[in-house]
Amino acid sequence: MGNTIRIAMCDDDSNALPVIAGAVRSAFLAKEIRTEVKCFRSGKRLLEALKTERFQLVLLDIDMPEMDGIETGRQLREKDEDVRIIYVSEAENRVFESFQVQPLGFVRKSNFLNDITAVVQVYIKTCMQKDEGDMLEFAMRTSMLRLKRSEVLYIEGSRNYQILHLNEDGKTEEVKMTMEKLEELLSPKGFIRIHKGFLVNYQYIRRIHTSVVELKDGTELPVGRSKMPEVKAKYLSMIGG
Helix, strand or coil, X not given: CCCCEEXXXXXXXXXXXXXXXXXXXXXHHCCCCCEXXXXXXXXXXXXXXXXXXXXXXXXXXXXXXXXXXXXXXXXXXXXXXXXXXXXXXCCHHHCCHHHHHCCCEEEEHHHHHHHHHHHHHHHHHHHHHHHHHCEEEEECCCCEEEEEXXXXXXXXXXXXXXXXXXXXXXXXXXXXXXXXXXXXXXXXXXXXXXXXXXXXXXXXXXXXXXXXXXXXXXXXXXXXXXXXHHHHHHHHHHHHC
């Protein structure tokens, strides 16, 4: 078996939660994929958990008190644009309304077992393969670190150990790899060597000035004078591709 899929379930029906969770675990297990499932009784509790946890897949009921599944999904999408959302609901009349949060699928409780099997297969065939191709692996002092490409803003050179600047509240990680090795590894993944001491994820570049690159969070990084034409050309090719 490969990596474990972290899944959140959200339904105000305490009887439905264990049934849905069990069926999802079984559907993934049939494909030899492990899951870690956490259950929530309200959208607010789920959103609160996202302050300290990340999920790859979220299954949401629609008709819930206080905050329904559509609003929960909208706020969830704002916090994590990569998360996959599946609606599990009796409210089939709201399926089109759910499209605003770009769900992966809609599981009807009236046809639950057939629908959940089908949508899990879609997730495995499309999302898991994409996610695996979007993962980066770094050597640390005593272990390996795996991150999604979108989690890394830029890399700063620091002699034998390089510093990964992540998009999570200024968090950093130190990796035991040379900048040359990192450039070789990350250039095909959309990272641009703008300076001997900096590799930048092109997705986070806001603009390129005369001597600096400005990131979307306002960070400014120096560009090597001789590198400017190459940096501009690579950036243009990436946003055009």
